[in-house]
Amino acid sequence: MDCRHARDVPLYLDGELDAVAVREFERHLDGCDDCRANLDALDTLRRDLRAAAPRVPAPTALREGLAASLRMPRRAAPAWLPLAAAASIAFVAGVATTAAWHVRGGADGALARDLFASHWRALAATSPIDVVSSDRHTVKPWFEGKVAQAPLVRDFAAEGFPLAGGRIDYVGKQRVPVLVYRRGQHLIDVFVLGDAGAVDATTSNGYAIDGVVLGGQAAAIVSDLDTQELARFSALLTAAP
Amino acid sequence: MPVLPWKSSADSRNEIGELALRHLDAAYNLGRWLLGNDADAADAVHDAFVRATGSSGARADGNARAWWLAIVRNCCLARLDAQGRDRRNVALDQVAGEHGREAADAIVPAVDDTADERIEAEQRRALLVRELRRLPAEYREVLVLRDVEDLSYREIADVLQMPIGTVMSRLSRGRAHLVRAMNPAKETTDGL
Numbered sequence: 001m002d003c004r005h006a007r008d009v010p011l012y013l014d015g016e017l018d019a020v021a022v023r024e025f026e027r028h029l030d031g032c033d034d035c036r037a038n039l040d041a042l043d044t045l046r047r048d049l050r051a052a053a054p055r056v057p058a059p060t061a062l063r064e065g066l067a068a069s070l071r072m073p074r075r076a077a078p079a080w081l082p083l084a085a086a087a088s089i090a091f092v093a094g095v096a097t098t099a100a101w102h103v104r105g106g107a108d109g110a111l112a113r114d115l116f117a118s119h120w121r122a123l124a125a126t127s128p129i130d131v132v133s134s135d136r137h138t139v140k141p142w143f144e145g146k147v148a149q150a151p152l153v154r155d156f157a158a159e160g161f162p163l164a165g166g167r168i169d170y171v172g173k174q175r176v177p178v179l180v181y182r183r184g185q186h187l188i189d190v191f192v193l194g195d196a197g198a199v200d201a202t203t204s205n206g207y208a209i210d211g212v213v214l215g216g217q218a219a220a221i222v223s224d225l226d227t228q229e230l231a232r233f234s235a236l237l238t239a240a241p
Numbered sequence: 242m243p244v245l246p247w248k249s250s251a252d253s254r255n256e257i258g259e260l261a262l263r264h265l266d267a268a269y270n271l272g273r274w275l276l277g278n279d280a281d282a283a284d285a286v287h288d289a290f291v292r293a294t295g296s297s298g299a300r301a302d303g304n305a306r307a308w309w310l311a312i313v314r315n316c317c318l319a320r321l322d323a324q325g326r327d328r329r330n331v332a333l334d335q336v337a338g339e340h341g342r343e344a345a346d347a348i349v350p351a352v353d354d355t356a357d358e359r360i361e362a363e364q365r366r367a368l369l370v371r372e373l374r375r376l377p378a379e380y381r382e383v384l385v386l387r388d389v390e391d392l393s394y395r396e397i398a399d400v401l402q403m404p405i406g407t408v409m410s411r412l413s414r415g416r417a418h419l420v421r422a423m424n425p426a427k428e429t430t431d432g433l
Binding site for chain 1 (some may be wrong): 254255256258259261262265266267268269270273274279283286287290291294304305365366367369370373384385387388389390393394409412413416419420423424
Protein backbone atom coordinates (compact mmCIF):
# COMPACT_ATOMS: atom_id res chain seq x y z
CA MET A 1 0.00 0.00 0.00
CA ASP A 2 1.50 3.31 -1.09
CA CYS A 3 -1.04 5.66 0.39
CA ARG A 4 0.72 8.17 2.63
CA HIS A 5 -2.22 8.03 5.02
CA ALA A 6 -1.87 4.25 5.48
CA ARG A 7 -0.16 4.67 8.83
CA ASP A 8 -2.99 6.87 10.09
CA VAL A 9 -5.49 4.02 9.78
CA PRO A 10 -4.64 2.32 13.09
CA LEU A 11 -4.13 5.70 14.79
CA TYR A 12 -7.62 6.73 13.71
CA LEU A 13 -9.12 3.42 14.82
CA ASP A 14 -7.38 3.66 18.20
CA GLY A 15 -8.40 7.25 18.83
CA GLU A 16 -4.80 8.45 18.83
CA LEU A 17 -5.21 11.23 16.26
CA ASP A 18 -5.97 14.73 17.45
CA ALA A 19 -9.13 16.48 16.35
CA VAL A 20 -7.53 18.24 13.38
CA ALA A 21 -5.89 15.07 12.08
CA VAL A 22 -9.16 13.19 12.51
CA ARG A 23 -10.98 15.66 10.27
CA GLU A 24 -8.21 15.51 7.68
CA PHE A 25 -8.13 11.73 7.73
CA GLU A 26 -11.90 11.45 7.40
CA ARG A 27 -11.79 13.70 4.34
CA HIS A 28 -9.09 11.47 2.89
CA LEU A 29 -11.04 8.33 3.73
CA ASP A 30 -13.89 9.37 1.46
CA GLY A 31 -11.67 9.11 -1.56
CA CYS A 32 -9.32 6.24 -0.68
CA ASP A 33 -10.56 2.68 -1.16
CA ASP A 34 -7.38 1.17 0.25
CA CYS A 35 -7.60 3.01 3.55
CA ARG A 36 -11.29 2.27 3.85
CA ALA A 37 -10.71 -1.45 3.27
CA ASN A 38 -7.85 -1.39 5.73
CA LEU A 39 -9.89 0.39 8.39
CA ASP A 40 -12.74 -2.02 7.82
CA ALA A 41 -10.43 -5.02 8.24
CA LEU A 42 -8.95 -3.70 11.48
CA ASP A 43 -12.35 -2.73 12.83
CA THR A 44 -13.73 -6.20 12.03
CA LEU A 45 -10.73 -7.76 13.72
CA ARG A 46 -11.31 -5.72 16.86
CA ARG A 47 -14.98 -6.64 17.00
CA ASP A 48 -14.11 -10.31 16.43
CA LEU A 49 -11.46 -10.14 19.13
CA ARG A 50 -13.86 -8.65 21.63
CA ALA A 51 -16.42 -11.31 20.83
CA ALA A 52 -13.89 -14.14 20.85
CA ALA A 53 -11.83 -13.00 23.80
CA PRO A 54 -14.35 -11.44 26.17
CA ARG A 55 -13.06 -9.96 29.39
CA VAL A 56 -13.38 -12.47 32.16
CA PRO A 57 -14.02 -11.00 35.61
CA ALA A 58 -11.40 -11.90 38.20
CA PRO A 59 -12.58 -14.80 40.39
CA THR A 60 -14.52 -13.69 43.45
CA ALA A 61 -12.27 -15.74 45.73
CA LEU A 62 -9.20 -13.90 44.45
CA ARG A 63 -10.85 -10.49 44.81
CA GLU A 64 -12.12 -11.18 48.31
CA GLY A 65 -8.86 -12.71 49.44
CA LEU A 66 -6.89 -9.68 48.31
CA ALA A 67 -9.38 -7.24 49.83
CA ALA A 68 -9.17 -9.14 53.13
CA SER A 69 -5.37 -9.12 53.10
CA LEU A 70 -5.53 -5.34 52.76
CA ARG A 71 -7.52 -5.04 55.98
CA MET A 72 -4.95 -7.02 57.93
CA PRO A 73 -1.75 -5.44 59.21
CA ARG A 74 1.15 -6.35 56.98
CA ARG A 75 3.33 -7.52 59.87
CA ALA A 76 3.64 -6.88 63.58
CA ALA A 77 5.61 -3.72 64.25
CA PRO A 78 8.97 -4.36 65.93
CA ALA A 79 9.15 -3.45 69.63
CA TRP A 80 11.69 -0.68 69.06
CA LEU A 81 9.42 1.17 66.67
CA PRO A 82 7.71 3.47 69.22
CA LEU A 83 11.13 4.67 70.39
CA ALA A 84 12.31 5.33 66.90
CA ALA A 85 9.04 7.08 66.15
CA ALA A 86 9.40 9.32 69.20
CA ALA A 87 12.94 10.20 68.19
CA SER A 88 11.86 11.21 64.72
CA ILE A 89 8.85 13.29 65.71
CA ALA A 90 10.89 16.46 65.92
CA PHE A 91 12.13 15.88 62.39
CA VAL A 92 8.69 14.98 61.08
CA ALA A 93 7.17 18.08 62.65
CA GLY A 94 9.57 20.21 60.63
CA VAL A 95 8.76 18.42 57.40
CA ALA A 96 5.05 18.49 58.08
CA THR A 97 4.75 22.24 57.68
CA THR A 98 6.18 22.20 54.17
CA ALA A 99 4.25 19.09 53.20
CA ALA A 100 1.09 20.14 54.99
CA TRP A 101 -1.25 19.64 52.11
CA HIS A 102 -0.80 15.95 51.68
CA VAL A 103 -0.24 15.15 55.33
CA ARG A 104 -3.58 16.81 55.99
CA GLY A 105 -4.80 13.80 54.05
CA GLY A 106 -8.40 12.76 54.00
CA ALA A 107 -10.71 13.34 51.08
CA ASP A 108 -9.24 16.74 50.31
CA GLY A 109 -5.70 15.43 49.78
CA ALA A 110 -7.02 12.62 47.61
CA LEU A 111 -9.00 15.08 45.52
CA ALA A 112 -5.97 17.31 45.01
CA ARG A 113 -3.92 14.32 43.96
CA ASP A 114 -6.62 13.23 41.51
CA LEU A 115 -6.67 16.72 40.05
CA PHE A 116 -2.91 16.80 39.54
CA ALA A 117 -3.02 13.30 38.08
CA SER A 118 -5.76 14.24 35.60
CA HIS A 119 -3.91 17.39 34.60
CA TRP A 120 -0.63 15.53 34.01
CA ARG A 121 -2.39 12.76 32.14
CA ALA A 122 -3.98 15.35 29.86
CA LEU A 123 -0.62 17.03 29.24
CA ALA A 124 0.90 13.68 28.31
CA ALA A 125 -1.96 12.79 25.95
CA THR A 126 -1.86 13.46 22.23
CA SER A 127 -4.42 16.18 22.68
CA PRO A 128 -5.40 17.58 26.08
CA ILE A 129 -8.55 19.05 24.57
CA ASP A 130 -11.59 17.16 23.23
CA VAL A 131 -13.41 20.14 21.78
CA VAL A 132 -10.95 22.63 20.37
CA SER A 133 -12.52 26.02 20.17
CA SER A 134 -11.97 29.53 21.40
CA ASP A 135 -15.69 30.19 20.98
CA ARG A 136 -17.64 29.77 24.19
CA HIS A 137 -20.79 29.25 22.11
CA THR A 138 -19.17 26.08 20.75
CA VAL A 139 -17.66 24.85 24.00
CA LYS A 140 -20.69 25.20 26.27
CA PRO A 141 -23.15 23.26 24.07
CA TRP A 142 -20.52 20.55 23.61
CA PHE A 143 -20.74 19.79 27.33
CA GLU A 144 -24.51 19.60 27.36
CA GLY A 145 -25.69 16.01 27.49
CA LYS A 146 -22.21 14.83 28.48
CA VAL A 147 -22.35 16.05 32.06
CA ALA A 148 -25.21 16.78 34.43
CA GLN A 149 -24.67 20.51 34.39
CA ALA A 150 -22.79 22.34 31.65
CA PRO A 151 -20.31 24.76 33.19
CA LEU A 152 -20.23 28.51 32.82
CA VAL A 153 -17.91 29.17 29.86
CA ARG A 154 -16.23 32.51 29.26
CA ASP A 155 -13.32 33.60 27.12
CA PHE A 156 -10.58 35.80 28.56
CA ALA A 157 -8.60 36.37 25.35
CA ALA A 158 -8.67 40.11 25.90
CA GLU A 159 -7.06 39.65 29.30
CA GLY A 160 -4.38 37.28 27.92
CA PHE A 161 -6.00 33.99 28.90
CA PRO A 162 -7.73 32.75 25.72
CA LEU A 163 -10.19 29.88 25.92
CA ALA A 164 -8.65 26.85 24.16
CA GLY A 165 -11.49 24.36 24.50
CA GLY A 166 -12.82 21.74 26.86
CA ARG A 167 -12.82 18.08 27.69
CA ILE A 168 -14.45 15.58 29.99
CA ASP A 169 -12.04 14.09 32.49
CA TYR A 170 -12.05 11.88 35.53
CA VAL A 171 -11.46 13.11 39.04
CA GLY A 172 -11.37 9.91 41.02
CA LYS A 173 -14.38 8.02 39.73
CA GLN A 174 -16.36 11.08 38.73
CA ARG A 175 -16.59 12.51 35.21
CA VAL A 176 -16.34 16.26 35.29
CA PRO A 177 -16.21 19.00 32.66
CA VAL A 178 -12.83 20.68 32.24
CA LEU A 179 -12.35 24.08 30.62
CA VAL A 180 -8.95 24.58 29.04
CA TYR A 181 -7.33 28.00 28.79
CA ARG A 182 -3.94 29.08 27.54
CA ARG A 183 -1.43 31.57 28.86
CA GLY A 184 1.47 31.71 26.41
CA GLN A 185 2.88 28.19 26.43
CA HIS A 186 1.09 27.28 29.64
CA LEU A 187 -2.06 25.21 29.70
CA ILE A 188 -4.63 25.92 32.38
CA ASP A 189 -7.24 23.33 33.33
CA VAL A 190 -10.37 24.41 35.13
CA PHE A 191 -12.05 21.34 36.62
CA VAL A 192 -15.69 22.09 37.38
CA LEU A 193 -16.14 19.83 40.37
CA GLY A 194 -19.79 20.37 41.27
CA ASP A 195 -20.60 17.64 43.78
CA ALA A 196 -17.16 16.06 43.52
CA GLY A 197 -15.98 18.37 46.28
CA ALA A 198 -13.96 21.51 46.80
CA VAL A 199 -10.21 21.99 47.20
CA ASP A 200 -7.99 24.53 48.86
CA ALA A 201 -4.99 26.12 47.20
CA THR A 202 -2.02 23.77 47.12
CA THR A 203 1.10 23.04 45.06
CA SER A 204 3.10 20.05 43.91
CA ASN A 205 6.19 19.79 41.71
CA GLY A 206 5.80 23.30 40.34
CA TYR A 207 2.12 22.82 39.60
CA ALA A 208 -0.55 24.62 41.57
CA ILE A 209 -4.21 24.17 42.36
CA ASP A 210 -6.51 27.00 43.32
CA GLY A 211 -10.02 26.34 44.54
CA VAL A 212 -12.69 28.72 43.22
CA VAL A 213 -16.43 28.93 42.73
CA LEU A 214 -17.53 29.13 39.11
CA GLY A 215 -21.16 29.91 38.33
CA GLY A 216 -22.21 28.53 41.71
CA GLN A 217 -20.21 25.30 41.33
CA ALA A 218 -16.98 24.37 43.11
CA ALA A 219 -14.08 24.38 40.66
CA ALA A 220 -10.33 23.91 40.72
CA ILE A 221 -7.74 25.66 38.57
CA VAL A 222 -4.72 23.45 37.85
CA SER A 223 -1.67 24.74 36.01
CA ASP A 224 2.02 25.53 36.18
CA LEU A 225 1.43 29.28 36.20
CA ASP A 226 3.35 31.29 38.78
CA THR A 227 1.47 32.48 41.86
CA GLN A 228 0.76 35.99 40.59
CA GLU A 229 -0.57 34.86 37.24
CA LEU A 230 -2.66 32.19 38.89
CA ALA A 231 -4.17 34.79 41.22
CA ARG A 232 -4.96 37.03 38.25
CA PHE A 233 -6.64 34.16 36.41
CA SER A 234 -8.59 33.18 39.55
CA ALA A 235 -9.85 36.73 39.88
CA LEU A 236 -10.92 36.86 36.21
CA LEU A 237 -12.68 33.55 36.42
CA THR A 238 -14.63 34.38 39.55
CA ALA A 239 -15.42 38.01 38.68
CA ALA A 240 -19.06 38.70 37.91
CA PRO A 241 -19.73 38.48 34.15
CA MET B 242 7.60 12.53 35.07
CA PRO B 243 5.87 14.11 38.02
CA VAL B 244 5.83 12.04 41.17
CA LEU B 245 2.73 11.87 43.30
CA PRO B 246 3.29 12.48 46.95
CA TRP B 247 1.84 9.68 49.03
CA LYS B 248 0.73 9.84 52.59
CA SER B 249 1.84 7.57 55.41
CA SER B 250 2.84 4.04 54.43
CA ALA B 251 -0.39 2.50 55.78
CA ASP B 252 -2.47 4.97 53.78
CA SER B 253 -0.36 4.41 50.72
CA ARG B 254 -0.67 0.64 51.08
CA ASN B 255 -4.43 0.99 51.24
CA GLU B 256 -4.53 3.29 48.27
CA ILE B 257 -2.36 1.00 46.18
CA GLY B 258 -4.52 -1.93 47.24
CA GLU B 259 -7.68 -0.14 46.22
CA LEU B 260 -6.13 0.86 42.92
CA ALA B 261 -5.19 -2.77 42.27
CA LEU B 262 -8.67 -3.99 43.18
CA ARG B 263 -10.21 -1.37 40.87
CA HIS B 264 -8.19 -2.78 37.98
CA LEU B 265 -8.28 -6.40 39.06
CA ASP B 266 -10.26 -7.62 36.05
CA ALA B 267 -7.77 -6.00 33.67
CA ALA B 268 -4.91 -7.59 35.61
CA TYR B 269 -6.55 -11.00 35.59
CA ASN B 270 -7.26 -10.87 31.86
CA LEU B 271 -3.73 -9.81 31.06
CA GLY B 272 -2.52 -12.71 33.19
CA ARG B 273 -4.78 -15.21 31.42
CA TRP B 274 -3.57 -14.15 28.01
CA LEU B 275 0.06 -14.16 29.00
CA LEU B 276 0.02 -17.40 30.97
CA GLY B 277 -2.68 -19.31 29.13
CA ASN B 278 -4.69 -20.55 32.09
CA ASP B 279 -6.84 -19.29 34.96
CA ALA B 280 -4.94 -20.76 37.90
CA ASP B 281 -1.57 -19.30 36.88
CA ALA B 282 -3.23 -15.96 36.13
CA ALA B 283 -4.77 -15.79 39.61
CA ASP B 284 -1.43 -16.71 41.21
CA ALA B 285 0.43 -14.08 39.19
CA VAL B 286 -2.12 -11.40 40.11
CA HIS B 287 -1.78 -12.40 43.74
CA ASP B 288 2.04 -12.07 43.53
CA ALA B 289 1.63 -8.69 41.88
CA PHE B 290 -0.76 -7.50 44.59
CA VAL B 291 1.67 -8.45 47.34
CA ARG B 292 4.51 -6.77 45.49
CA ALA B 293 2.54 -3.59 44.74
CA THR B 294 1.13 -3.10 48.24
CA GLY B 295 4.49 -3.93 49.79
CA SER B 296 6.35 -1.34 47.75
CA SER B 297 7.10 1.91 49.50
CA GLY B 298 7.90 5.48 48.55
CA ALA B 299 6.65 7.53 45.65
CA ARG B 300 6.45 5.87 42.31
CA ALA B 301 3.19 6.32 40.52
CA ASP B 302 2.87 8.98 37.87
CA GLY B 303 -0.40 10.19 36.43
CA ASN B 304 -1.24 6.74 35.18
CA ALA B 305 -1.55 4.44 38.14
CA ARG B 306 -3.34 1.72 36.18
CA ALA B 307 -0.36 1.32 33.85
CA TRP B 308 1.96 1.12 36.86
CA TRP B 309 -0.13 -1.65 38.38
CA LEU B 310 -0.45 -3.60 35.12
CA ALA B 311 3.31 -3.33 34.62
CA ILE B 312 3.80 -5.11 37.94
CA VAL B 313 1.25 -7.76 36.94
CA ARG B 314 3.04 -8.29 33.67
CA ASN B 315 6.41 -8.63 35.38
CA CYS B 316 4.97 -11.26 37.72
CA CYS B 317 3.55 -13.14 34.72
CA LEU B 318 6.88 -13.04 32.90
CA ALA B 319 8.65 -14.29 36.03
CA ARG B 320 6.25 -17.22 36.08
CA LEU B 321 6.78 -17.94 32.39
CA ASP B 322 10.50 -17.92 32.97
CA ALA B 323 10.15 -20.35 35.83
CA GLN B 324 8.14 -22.83 33.81
CA GLY B 325 10.04 -22.53 30.55
CA ARG B 326 9.15 -19.52 28.51
CA ASP B 327 6.43 -19.75 25.89
CA ARG B 328 5.50 -23.33 26.69
CA ARG B 329 1.91 -22.13 26.43
CA ASN B 330 2.35 -20.89 22.91
CA VAL B 331 3.08 -24.32 21.55
CA ALA B 332 0.74 -26.27 23.79
CA LEU B 333 -1.87 -26.82 21.10
CA ASP B 334 0.67 -27.79 18.50
CA GLN B 335 2.06 -30.26 20.98
CA VAL B 336 -1.37 -31.76 21.43
CA ALA B 337 -1.64 -32.13 17.67
CA GLY B 338 1.78 -33.71 17.45
CA GLU B 339 1.23 -36.12 20.28
CA HIS B 340 -2.39 -37.06 19.84
CA GLY B 341 -3.14 -36.24 16.23
CA ARG B 342 -5.02 -33.38 14.59
CA GLU B 343 -8.39 -34.62 15.78
CA ALA B 344 -7.50 -34.20 19.40
CA ALA B 345 -6.38 -30.62 18.82
CA ASP B 346 -9.51 -29.85 16.83
CA ALA B 347 -11.64 -31.26 19.62
CA ILE B 348 -10.18 -28.58 21.91
CA VAL B 349 -10.31 -25.79 19.38
CA PRO B 350 -12.35 -26.75 16.33
CA ALA B 351 -10.83 -25.94 12.97
CA VAL B 352 -12.84 -23.96 10.44
CA ASP B 353 -14.92 -26.06 8.12
CA ASP B 354 -15.88 -24.30 4.89
CA THR B 355 -19.14 -26.16 4.53
CA ALA B 356 -20.43 -25.39 8.01
CA ASP B 357 -23.58 -23.35 8.27
CA GLU B 358 -23.40 -19.73 9.32
CA ARG B 359 -24.17 -20.11 12.98
CA ILE B 360 -21.44 -22.66 13.47
CA GLU B 361 -19.17 -20.65 11.23
CA ALA B 362 -19.35 -17.64 13.52
CA GLU B 363 -18.50 -19.86 16.50
CA GLN B 364 -15.64 -21.39 14.62
CA ARG B 365 -14.31 -18.04 13.48
CA ARG B 366 -14.11 -17.00 17.09
CA ALA B 367 -12.43 -20.27 18.06
CA LEU B 368 -9.95 -19.86 15.21
CA LEU B 369 -9.23 -16.30 16.29
CA VAL B 370 -8.59 -17.37 19.88
CA ARG B 371 -6.27 -20.08 18.60
CA GLU B 372 -4.38 -17.61 16.41
CA LEU B 373 -4.13 -15.13 19.25
CA ARG B 374 -2.71 -17.82 21.55
CA ARG B 375 -0.19 -18.80 18.91
CA LEU B 376 0.98 -15.25 18.41
CA PRO B 377 4.32 -14.59 20.13
CA ALA B 378 3.70 -13.08 23.56
CA GLU B 379 5.10 -9.65 22.65
CA TYR B 380 2.43 -9.20 19.97
CA ARG B 381 -0.32 -10.91 21.96
CA GLU B 382 0.04 -8.66 25.00
CA VAL B 383 -0.10 -5.47 22.94
CA LEU B 384 -3.23 -6.68 21.12
CA VAL B 385 -4.96 -7.67 24.34
CA LEU B 386 -4.10 -4.41 26.08
CA ARG B 387 -5.28 -2.33 23.13
CA ASP B 388 -8.22 -4.18 21.58
CA VAL B 389 -9.60 -6.01 24.61
CA GLU B 390 -8.59 -3.84 27.57
CA ASP B 391 -8.83 -0.57 25.65
CA LEU B 392 -5.62 1.03 26.92
CA SER B 393 -4.17 4.00 25.03
CA TYR B 394 -0.78 3.72 23.29
CA ARG B 395 0.73 5.82 26.09
CA GLU B 396 -0.63 3.49 28.77
CA ILE B 397 0.56 0.39 26.92
CA ALA B 398 4.01 1.93 26.55
CA ASP B 399 4.01 2.52 30.32
CA VAL B 400 2.91 -1.04 31.07
CA LEU B 401 5.51 -2.59 28.77
CA GLN B 402 8.13 0.03 29.57
CA MET B 403 8.98 0.58 25.94
CA PRO B 404 8.70 3.46 23.45
CA ILE B 405 5.31 4.22 21.89
CA GLY B 406 6.84 3.55 18.47
CA THR B 407 7.55 -0.05 19.47
CA VAL B 408 3.99 -0.42 20.76
CA MET B 409 2.66 0.84 17.42
CA SER B 410 4.81 -1.43 15.30
CA ARG B 411 3.99 -4.51 17.40
CA LEU B 412 0.31 -3.70 17.33
CA SER B 413 0.40 -3.27 13.59
CA ARG B 414 2.28 -6.53 13.01
CA GLY B 415 0.10 -8.49 15.39
CA ARG B 416 -3.05 -7.20 13.74
CA ALA B 417 -1.71 -7.81 10.24
CA HIS B 418 -0.91 -11.38 11.20
CA LEU B 419 -4.39 -12.02 12.60
CA VAL B 420 -6.13 -10.35 9.66
CA ARG B 421 -4.14 -12.55 7.28
CA ALA B 422 -4.81 -15.66 9.33
CA MET B 423 -8.53 -14.94 9.39
CA ASN B 424 -8.73 -14.04 5.68
CA PRO B 425 -6.30 -16.37 3.95
CA ALA B 426 -7.64 -15.50 0.50
CA LYS B 427 -7.56 -11.72 0.80
CA GLU B 428 -4.55 -9.44 0.94
CA THR B 429 -5.79 -6.89 3.40
CA THR B 430 -3.25 -5.28 5.64
CA ASP B 431 -0.03 -4.45 4.12
CA GLY B 432 3.55 -3.75 4.30
CA LEU B 433 4.70 -6.66 6.44
